Amino acid sequence: MALYSEKVMDHFRNPRNVGQIDDADGVGEVGNAKCGDIMRMYLKVDENQVITDVKFNTFGCGSAIATSSMATELIKGKTIQEALELSNKAVVEALDGLPVHKLHCSVLAEQAVRAAVKDYYDRHGIAYDPEDFREMDEDELHEHVGH
Numbered sequence: 269m270a271l272y273s274e275k276v277m278d279h280f281r282n283p284r285n286v287g288q289i290d291d292a293d294g295v296g297e298v299g300n301a302k303c304g305d306i307m308r309m310y311l312k313v314d315e316n317q318v319i320t321d322v323k324f325n326t327f328g329c330g331s332a333i334a335t336s337s338m339a340t341e342l343i344k345g346k347t348i349q350e351a352l353e354l355s356n357k358a359v360v361e362a363l364d365g366l367p368v369h370k371l372h373c374s375v376l377a378e379q380a381v382r383a384a385v386k387d388y389y390d391r392h393g394i395a396y397d398p399e400d401f402r403e404m405d406e407d408e409l410h411e412h413v414g415h
């Protein structure tokens with residue numbers, strides 16, 4: 269079996285929603301200290317808390333690009349709450365899998381979405397449970413991806 273699925277290669281070669289939104293309602297930037305990759309996510313949100321537009325910039329590996337691209341596709345048109353519930357596992361499944369040593373890249377995509385949602389809440393003075401936004405440590409990461 270090829271190391272990367274067709275979908276991963278497709279999203280890596282033709283990433284969706286690349287760019288930035290100048291008047292974004294929420295912006296999240298996260299990085300992985302180990303590999304040094306950085307991901308920035310921009311959300312445009314309407315009065316019903318629906319994500320009407322989303323863009324990303326990723327300075328990182330191919331899997332980071334593919335997972336952030338897929339993450340934008342999965343949250344576009346969804347509510348902020350639904351975006352918050354997006355797990356890295358869902359992103360990986362939507363891409364038909366990732367090699368185990370690349371699963372952390374999908375965690376970065378989940379965290380970028382969460383960081384953008386948090387920024388949206390902060391800017392709009394919306395109360396939230398800080399538990400929803402705590403950093404995931406290595407153990408949780410393993411739990412998170414089911415290994």
Ligand code: FES
Pocket residue numbers: 300303304305328329330331332370372373376
């Ligand atoms: Fe760092 Fe992929 S190797 S995000």
